[in-house]
Amino acid sequence: MRQMLLEILLLAIPIIVNVGFFNTKLLKALSLASSSLELIISSLLYFEIPVKGIFFIDNITIYFLLIVSSIYLLSVVYSLKYIEAEEIRGIVSEKLYYVLLNFFVASMIFSTIINDYGLMWVGIELTTVASALLITTEYSEISLEAAWRYIIIVSAGVTIALFSIILIYYEYHTLTVTSILSSQPKDSLIIKLAVALALIGFGTKVGVFPMYTWLPDAHSESPSPISALFSASLLPVAMYVLYRVYEIYPLTDLFVALPTLSIITASIILFKQWHVKRMFAYSTIENMNLALIGLATGQVFGAVILLLAHAFGKAAAFYSSGVIIKTFNEKKMDEINGLYRMRITSSSLLLSSMAVTGTPPFGTFVGEFLILKTLVQSGFIVEFILLVMFLALIFISINYNVSRMIFSRPKYDRSPKEPRLMSLVSLISSVVSLGIGIISIIWGVIG
Amino acid sequence: MVNAQLLELISASIIVSALYIQGQAYFKPTIYAQAIQSALISVLAFYLGFALNLIDYVILGVTIVVLRSFIITYFLFRGLKAKPGIRESTRGVASELVVNLAFFFLAVFILYYFVLGRIGLTTEAGAATLTIFSFILFFQGLFLIVTRRSTIAQIIGFIEEENSIVLFGILTIPIPFLIEVSIFLDVLGLVVITSLLTLQKLEHTKLEELMG
Numbered sequence: 001m002r003q004m005l006l007e008i009l010l011l012a013i014p015i016i017v018n019v020g021f022f023n024t025k026l027l028k029a030l031s032l033a034s035s036s037l038e039l040i041i042s043s044l045l046y047f048e049i050p051v052k053g054i055f056f057i058d059n060i061t062i063y064f065l066l067i068v069s070s071i072y073l074l075s076v077v078y079s080l081k082y083i084e085a086e087e088i089r090g091i092v093s094e095k096l097y098y099v100l101l102n103f104f105v106a107s108m109i110f111s112t113i114i115n116d117y118g119l120m121w122v123g124i125e126l127t128t129v130a131s132a133l134l135i136t137t138e139y140s141e142i143s144l145e146a147a148w149r150y151i152i153i154v155s156a157g158v159t160i161a162l163f164s165i166i167l168i169y170y171e172y173h174t175l176t177v178t179s180i181l182s183s184q185p186k187d188s189l190i191i192k193l194a195v196a197l198a199l200i201g202f203g204t205k206v207g208v209f210p211m212y213t214w215l216p217d218a219h220s221e222s223p224s225p226i227s228a229l230f231s232a233s234l235l236p237v238a239m240y241v242l243y244r245v246y247e248i249y250p251l252t253d254l255f256v257a258l259p260t261l262s263i264i265t266a267s268i269i270l271f272k273q274w275h276v277k278r279m280f281a282y283s284t285i286e287n288m289n290l291a292l293i294g295l296a297t298g299q300v301f302g303a304v305i306l307l308l309a310h311a312f313g314k315a316a317a318f319y320s321s322g323v324i325i326k327t328f329n330e331k332k333m334d335e336i337n338g339l340y341r342m343r344i345t346s347s348s349l350l351l352s353s354m355a356v357t358g359t360p361p362f363g364t365f366v367g368e369f370l371i372l373k374t375l376v377q378s379g380f381i382v383e384f385i386l387l388v389m390f391l392a393l394i395f396i397s398i399n400y401n402v403s404r405m406i407f408s409r410p411k412y413d414r415s416p417k418e419p420r421l422m423s424l425v426s427l428i429s430s431v432v433s434l435g436i437g438i439i440s441i442i443w444g445v446i447g
Numbered sequence: 448m449v450n451a452q453l454l455e456l457i458s459a460s461i462i463v464s465a466l467y468i469q470g471q472a473y474f475k476p477t478i479y480a481q482a483i484q485s486a487l488i489s490v491l492a493f494y495l496g497f498a499l500n501l502i503d504y505v506i507l508g509v510t511i512v513v514l515r516s517f518i519i520t521y522f523l524f525r526g527l528k529a530k531p532g533i534r535e536s537t538r539g540v541a542s543e544l545v546v547n548l549a550f551f552f553l554a555v556f557i558l559y560y561f562v563l564g565r566i567g568l569t570t571e572a573g574a575a576t577l578t579i580f581s582f583i584l585f586f587q588g589l590f591l592i593v594t595r596r597s598t599i600a601q602i603i604g605f606i607e608e609e610n611s612i613v614l615f616g617i618l619t620i621p622i623p624f625l626i627e628v629s630i631f632l633d634v635l636g637l638v639v640i641t642s643l644l645t646l647q648k649l650e651h652t653k654l655e656e657l658m659g
Contacts, residue, residue: 091643118626122633129636133643142656148644152592152601155637159585159608162630163615170620193562216659269659278659 003048007055007113010041010065014072014106018099027098028080034102035073038109042069052178056115063304064112064240067311070432071232072105075225078319078425082225082326083137090139097137097223104130104229108237117175120241121158121165124205127234128154137223146221153214157204160197164245167194181247191249198245199258205238206292207285209262219281220331224322227277231284231318232311239288239307243295255296256375259289260383267390271397275331276324279401280317283356286394287314287364290387294371297378302370305440309363313355313433319426320349324405327416333401338410344423346406351430353402357395363436369446449498451577454618457491458580461614465587465607466551470544472535474599478523481603485515488610492617503621511613514631519606519638526642527599535597543594547587554586555579581615584608602641609634 017030042065051057057065083097092100107130111123128151135147165175171190172180204211219227246255263286270282287310294303323345328336339346358368368391375384440446464484471477489511496504559579588607595601612630616622 116626118622119629122626122629125630125633126636129633129640132637132640136644144644148598148601148641151637151641151644152605155605156589156592156608159605159612162612163585166612166616166619166622169622175623175626272659274659275656 003045003051004053006041006045006048007051007057010038010045010109010113011106013037013041014102014109018102021095021099024095024098027095031076031098031102032080035069035076035105038069038105039066039073042066051113052115054115055113056177057113060243060300060304061112061240063308064236065109067236067308068105068108068112068233071229071311071315074315074319074425074429075229076101078228078322078422079223079225081419081421082223082322090136092133092137092139097134100130100134101226101229104134105233106130108233111237112240115177117165117168117177117180117245119175120177120244121162124161124202124238124241125155125158127205127237128158131226131230131234134226135218135222137226138221140221143221146217150214150218153211154204157201157211159201160204161201164194164197164201167191167197168245168248177244181244185249187249192251195245195249195251196254198242199251199254202238202242202245203258206235206242207262207288208258208292209265212262212266212285215285216278216281219284219318220275220277224277224318224325227281227318227322228315231281232315235284235288236291236307236311239292239295242292246296250296252296252378256293256380256383259292259296260386262289263387263394264390267394267397270394273397273401274333276321276333276336276401276405277318277331279333279398280314280321280356283317283394283398284310284314286391287356290368290371290391293375293383293387294367297371297374297380299371299374301445302367302374304367305363305436305445306367306371309367309433309436310356311433312429312436313352313362313364316348316352316426316430316433317356319422319429320345320352323419323422323426324349326419333405336405337408338412339406341410341415342418342423344420344427345418348423348426348430349402350406351434352426353398355430355433357398358391359395359399361437361441362434363440364433366437366440366446449495453494454491454577457487457494458577458614458618461487461491461610462580462583462587465584465591466544466547468603468607469547469587469591469594470540472540473533474527474535474597475533477600477603478520478527481523481606482516482520484607484610485511485519488613488617489516491614495617501621503624504617506624507613507617507621507627510628510631514635515606515610518635522638522642523599523602535595535600547590547594550590551583551586555583558582578615578618581611581618584611584614587611598641598644602638606634606638 013034017034020027020030046062049057049059049062107123107126111120114120132147132151136143167190169175207215219230266282266285273279291303291306325331330336355362355364358364464480468477468480489508492504492508585608588604591604592601
């Protein structure tokens with residue numbers, strides 16, 4: 001009974017708070033309350049697992065819930081200052097921004113906890129409906145184009161996933177996750193085809209090659225709190241759904257090969273990147289695909305640590321990028337310099353870039369270490385060598401660009417003013433990523 | 448008793464409607480063709496519903512007609528009305544159609560011999576090879592999205608893809624009604640959003656800022 005109540009509250013709160021639509025201040029306050037409550041409820045659910053019924057929450061699901069609710073809270077706090085009425089033009093007003101943000105989070109939570117593959121698909125598609133317009137908040141021709149690409153590429157990809165869902169239903173005559181996962185595994189070509197199609201379909205939203213082209217566009221043109229939610233929450237949620245399909249029939253070779261290819265292509269493009277947020281978007285592709293390899297090779301713990309640490313690290317990277325873009329009115333990294341004068345933002349940017357590139361002792365390092373170790377133990381030697389090479393390339397590219405922006409000589413003498421709330425949210429987020437790594441190492445998970 | 452030839456005839460007509468859309472640069476006929484395509488799918492659902500005595504198919508048919516042939520068509524016209532333009536500014540529609548036909552035959556060949564012939568799909572509607580029509584429709588939608596620049600043409604490509612899923616479901620196994628309706632509402636939501644975007648941007652070109 002208590003479990004059910006918590007689950008219903010978890011789903012209902014972000015939707016109910018939208019009743020404050022008539023008043024912007026009230027809506028902001030309610031969104032803040034909603035995001036705080038979501039984090040509390042997710043934490044309480046940790047003590048209730050496993051949950052089976054209409055909803056399904058086990059010891060993996062709970063971490064995805066914690067990721068979504070934590071980044072929701074950080075993004076709402078950051079938005080209070082970032083999204084200001086006078087800057088809004090075009091389709092999305094300040095009120096509509098918060099309404100869509102709350103629906104977006106509700107659809108992610110729905111996809112994560114629902115115990116039905118078909119409704120998981122519906123939830124994933126709902127995330128597109130709720131978030132597409134959010135990309136156009138900072139209205140421009142470029143953001144409209146990015147939103148359009150997001151809709152059309154992701155929807156086309158997710159349609160492929162629906163073929164997969166129908167094939168699963170055809171084979172099992174049910175779509176209940178717990179029933180299918182607890183039933184006898186079926187070694188049929190239809191199920192293999194379903195799992196492979198899910199990789200392409202849901203993989204579109206996870207950032208798997210070749211359908212990840214929407215990702216840098218949407219991440220770079222969204223307002224920073226939304227970029228953070230995309231990178232830190234939406235992609236892991238899609239990965240969670242993909243993982244649940246993968247569990248039906250593990251096609252490990254395929255689930256290692258395509259993500260490896262994704263990391264290689266992303267690292268090559270990242271090497272020549274000029275746009276600060278696009279750079280971090282490609283880094284998201286790298287981290288997501290590495291986590292997917294972790295899940296596919298059975299290193300679930302490593303993948304979860306990587307996803308948790310990445311969520312906070314990447315959110316911090318986007319939050320600090322948002323502060324920088326607002327301050328300098330510039331997205332080109334060549335034009336951004338002397339950031340060391342913005343003490344909190346530059347510290348956060350440096351910490352977050354170290355976090356997303358897997359620098360020790362950040363949590364991402366712990367996750368990557370465990371995943372790569374398992375990859376070797378599973379006999380994927382070629383993939384391991386390729387990954388180490390290209391992860392090193394990504395590490396150098398990102399940290400070089402970030403160091404250049406921070407430590408280069410400033411072009412202007414005037415010291416830039418730092419928005420305190422936004423910078424602090426960014427710093428806290430990057431410190432959490434560091435904390436996850438330190439705690440994991442103290443616990444001896446890599447020993 | 449299901450008449451397989453009738454099923455093939457309706458399925459083939461759906462593909463013809465997709466080919467018509469591919470060869471059409473004017474917006475209005477394209478939108479109408481999309482409505483007709485959805486109506487043909489509902490005819491298929493009605494036929495199977497009555498032939499197999501399954502109420503699920505009949506309800507599905509009604510849902511398709513109402514949502515796809517009427518409501519979505521209404522939103523597409525609304526988007527078009529606010530941003531006047533009768534024809535997509537594109538050249539080479541005919542040559543694209545030729546490429547499409549080549550692509551279509553190749554895809555049919557590969558799917559028929561290498562996938563459907565091997566996986567052992569059996570359906571209530573009859574021969575499993577009928578599902579080839581849904582895959583053809585899916586590729587038609589994908590091809591339309593890739594080759595066209597206008598919002599209207601691309602969203603119709605997306606609707607064709609969604610229609611292909613419905614067709615696949617009808618020809619293999621009807622999925623639970625709650626999920627089916629949720630899927631339809633999702634697509635409707637996307638179309639409403641795209642009609643909003645159509646008001647702002649009717650055509651899509653390459654932008655330097657979004658390269659790399």
